[in-house]
Amino acid sequence: MITCSAPGKVYLFGEHAVVYGEPAICCAVDIRTRVSVAPADSITISSSLGTTDIDFKTHPYVSAVVERFQDISSLEGVSISIESEIPVGSGLGSSAAVTIATIKALDALLGTGLELDDIARMGHEVEQRIQGAASQTDTYVCTMGGVVMIPQRKGLDLLDCAIVIGNTNIFSSTKELVANVAELNDKFPDVIGPVLSSIGMMSATGEVLVNAKDYVSVGKLMNINQGLLDAIGVGCSELSSFTYAARNSGAYGAKITGAGGGGCMVAIAPHECVSEVAAAIASAGGEVVVTKATDIGVRVESQ
Numbered sequence: 001m002i003t004c005s006a007p008g009k010v011y012l013f014g015e016h017a018v019v020y021g022e023p024a025i026c027c028a029v030d031i032r033t034r035v036s037v038a039p040a041d042s043i044t045i046s047s048s049l050g051t052t053d054i055d056f057k058t059h060p061y062v063s064a065v066v067e068r069f070q071d072i073s074s075l076e077g078v079s080i081s082i083e084s085e086i087p088v089g090s091g092l093g094s095s096a097a098v099t100i101a102t103i104k105a106l107d108a109l110l111g112t113g114l115e116l117d118d119i120a121r122m123g124h125e126v127e128q129r130i131q132g133a134a135s136q137t138d139t140y141v142c143t144m145g146g147v148v149m150i151p152q153r154k155g156l157d158l159l160d161c162a163i164v165i166g167n168t169n170i171f172s173s174t175k176e177l178v179a180n181v182a183e184l185n186d187k188f189p190d191v192i193g194p195v196l197s198s199i200g201m202m203s204a205t206g207e208v209l210v211n212a213k214d215y216v217s218v219g220k221l222m223n224i225n226q227g228l229l230d231a232i233g234v235g236c237s238e239l240s241s242f243t244y245a246a247r248n249s250g251a252y253g254a255k256i257t258g259a260g261g262g263g264c265m266v267a268i269a270p271h272e273c274v275s276e277v278a279a280a281i282a283s284a285g286g287e288v289v290v291t292k293a294t295d296i297g298v299r300v301e302s303q
């Protein structure tokens with residue numbers, strides 16, 4: 001049996017706008033999905049969502065990965081078992097992590113010799129197929145780890161402040177949220193276009209600040225980015241209430257992370273404020289995860 005893992009991620013800036021070619025800055029975080037594979041006579045995929053064969057309703061991302069390997073190798077049967085610390089459909093890159101960890105595990109099992117760039121590319125193709133429109137961000141960051149600016153694929157300094165996540169526990173489908181933004185953009189292109197460009201400016205301005213470890217300024221920009229995410233309709237009252245709770249208890253800044261519409265918000269905070277920020281989000285009704293940036297991307301855990 002071979003087990004591989006891949007990390008989740010939070011966006012400092014740029015989700016949604018990155019689908020339209022704007023830059024984004026995204027950070028791998030220290031919560032992981034583990035995928036174990038073993039030779040078998042038929043295909044079985046087991047996760048908290050159920051046990052299936054190739055099944056695009058229950059396991060669309062993993063099924064698409066299996067089909068890709070059927071194209072490039074002699075794969076006929078395999079048993080795939082998924083365990084995850086990343087909540088499903090929550091904005092923390094659960095789809096990218098399960099996709100990338102499965103690609104790496106099947107690559108190791110079948111000896112297809114994929115390089116990290118090949119894994120990231122295949123992961124992006126899978127997200128595009130299932131999501132409709134998808135940027136390369138989640139799959140690239142989750143493959144490589146670290147803090148990455150997209151589309152340049154430029155590595156920035158690892159954050160050394162605390163990352164506090166508040167989960168609304170409202171399931172949100174990235175596919176649907178991306179489609180909602182596209183609909184709004186089709187209806188009001190002259191209004192939404194400039195908002196998406198302004199979101200792109202966050203990363204252009206934020207890059208230098210992240211490398212300078214000027215987290216006070218990074219936080220201010222995250223707060224501006226949050227306002228623009230609200231403007232394109234991906235907020236909800238719980239996300240707003242958690243972001244204000246975090247800001248009012250000492251966080252540098254707070255915003256939605258990922259597709260929004262539910263899922264999670266992220267705050268960056270000085271290490272000494274973590275318990276106040278976590279308590280404030282929890283008393284506003286959020287499930288809290290305190291984590292940190294990681295430079296460990298996809299990797300083989302055991303074989």
Ligand SMILES: Nc1ncnc2c1ncn2[C@@H]1O[C@H](COP(=O)(O)OP(=O)(O)OP(=O)(O)O)[C@@H](O)[C@H]1O
Pocket residue numbers: 033047048049058059060061082083084087088089090091092093094095096098138172173174175257258259260
């Ligand atoms: N542990 C898991 N086991 C099996 N499938 C998973 C797992 N985690 C995620 N998935 C798949 O990914 C889908 C959720 O992906 P989606 O892109 O909508 O949310 P996300 O990746 O958590 O958030 P975001 O894309 O905003 O970061 C699930 O419906 C499921 O198909």
Ligand SMILES: C[C@@](O)(CCO)CC(=O)[O-]
Pocket residue numbers: 014015016017018019091093133134135136137138174178257258259
């Ligand atoms: C909403 C989005 O920008 C981020 C999802 O984590 C979609 C994508 O980049 O594919």
Ligand SMILES: [Mg+2]
Pocket residue numbers: 093094095096138174
């Ligand atoms: Mg996703």
